[in-house]
Amino acid sequence: GSVVYGPAAGTHSLHARAARVLEGNWTGTSTVPSHGLYPHQWSWDSAFIAIGLRHLSPLRAQTELETLLDAQWDDGRIPHIVFNPSVPLDAYFPSPDFWRSSTAGRAAGAPRTVQTSGIVQPPVHALAAWLVHRADPGLSRSRGFLARVYPRLAAWHRYLLHRRDLGGGSLASVVHPWEQGMDNSPCWDAPLARITPTPARSFRRADLDHGAAEDRPTDLDYGRYVRLATDYRDRGYADGAGSFAVEDPSFNALLIASEHALAQIAEELGAAGSARHARAERLTAALVERLWDPAAGLFLCRDVTSGELIPERGVSGLVPLLLPDLPREVTAGLLRTLGGAHFGVGDSTRLVPSYDLLGEAFDPHRYWRGPAWFNTSWLVERGLRTHGERDRADALRTAALEVAAATDFAEYVDPYTGEACGATGFSWTAALTLDLLH
Ligand code: 9WN
Numbered sequence: 001g002s003v004v005y006g007p008a009a010g011t012h013s014l015h016a017r018a019a020r021v022l023e024g025n026w027t028g029t030s031t032v033p034s035h036g037l038y039p040h041q042w043s044w045d046s047a048f049i050a051i052g053l054r055h056l057s058p059l060r061a062q063t064e065l066e067t068l069l070d071a072q073w074d075d076g077r078i079p080h081i082v083f084n085p086s087v088p089l090d091a092y093f094p095s096p097d098f099w100r101s102s103t104a105g106r107a108a109g110a111p112r113t114v115q116t117s118g119i120v121q122p123p124v125h126a127l128a129a130w131l132v133h134r135a136d137p138g139l140s141r142s143r144g145f146l147a148r149v150y151p152r153l154a155a156w157h158r159y160l161l162h163r164r165d166l167g168g169g170s171l172a173s174v175v176h177p178w179e180q181g182m183d184n185s186p187c188w189d190a191p192l193a194r195i196t197p198t199p200a201r202s203f204r205r206a207d208l209d210h211g212a213a214e215d216r217p218t219d220l221d222y223g224r225y226v227r228l229a230t231d232y233r234d235r236g237y238a239d240g241a242g243s244f245a246v247e248d249p250s251f252n253a254l255l256i257a258s259e260h261a262l263a264q265i266a267e268e269l270g271a272a273g274s275a276r277h278a279r280a281e282r283l284t285a286a287l288v289e290r291l292w293d294p295a296a297g298l299f300l301c302r303d304v305t306s307g308e309l310i311p312e313r314g315v316s317g318l319v320p321l322l323l324p325d326l327p328r329e330v331t332a333g334l335l336r337t338l339g340g341a342h343f344g345v346g347d348s349t350r351l352v353p354s355y356d357l358l359g360e361a362f363d364p365h366r367y368w369r370g371p372a373w374f375n376t377s378w379l380v381e382r383g384l385r386t387h388g389e390r391d392r393a394d395a396l397r398t399a400a401l402e403v404a405a406a407t408d409f410a411e412y413v414d415p416y417t418g419e420a421c422g423a424t425g426f427s428w429t430a431a432l433t434l435d436l437l438h
Helices: 008-025 043-053 058-069 125-135 137-143 145-163 186-193 219-234 249-268 274-291 328-339 374-386 390-406 427-437
Strands: 301-303 308-310
Touching (some): 008 390, 043 058, 043 374, 043 427, 058 145, 125 137, 145 249, 186 308, 249 374, 274 301, 374 390
């Protein structure tokens, strides 16, 4: 197909096209990831969307994050979905009547006015809030934006660092694959194998009304997702005794990057940020100690239930490249792995595949089992820049812009060919395109 990115006019039209996608997906107070497949507000989507929206409208970007934070629970958790009450119940599964946040979540302090899910997603929010502030500090100060979001973001990090330290090694655990955001990654196969699936006939998957079945998780996956979420709900969303707990490198790296951002927010508000920077450094050391695998040359997930590292290479293990203060041999190892045979970046693949090209479970079209996603490629691009790898960052940026343009902002793509999978007009693809254009 024709390449829209490159000449000045093409860049301009790509900017305008991305802006139109975000305009179309805006509801008035937040942005849906995609009207058909995901018609509510998603937590980490909103963070990535705000990072792009700040280039169009810093006010809308602030509102995006504040709408999400308005649904925060008293225990500090930010729910992974905030439901739009005007969307029919059967438009997305699992719907509010499954999660029952206002009754089952009462003890954990779920809000009374909005319906939410009870699980979380990666903590990209403080990073997003800081970047949104910097896009227009004058507007941000006049609205008291950082002063209002700071205590909420601090409570969110407190929740993750205390209630979610299930492994006792200072890192946060996820208790459901949807929390980590890469739903059917092969990294979850072993810990999920212990979970008895809920029979598929007992629920109806709305996702198959919009996405091709061979690009989506299987019914067996869904049976296990439903079982885990049901058990968590029936425990009142109390953390501790569940049958699935995993320390994930991407989730924790984003928490650390956000803790650094929270330190900068504190300083902007006239408080000391040094304790937070120091905590972020301690967490980086814990991440390396608990999840770095020198032989594999990337970070692995730790199954907290068995205590073992999970021997699967996912893009999640490359995301910590984002962190500024990694030991030199770790950075060098990540850079080698990124360009090597397992991920092929700058070589056989166009964007960063979600999973090991040589892995047994690799499938170039099935969701998080191989396809490339724009948010993870954006995070890796940022990591390359952080570590002074300008040429490699530029090449990845150019590829991301070309593929976004050629696929009409696809949700995910075949990592080799860039062919579109899932939804088009996907919000974080459009938002991160805007960010890469700036
Ligand atoms: C479950 C919204 C979300 C993303 C996730 C992605 C997908 C949901 C689903 O869509 O997950 O949360 O129904 O498949 O895996 O990363 O936040 O875009």
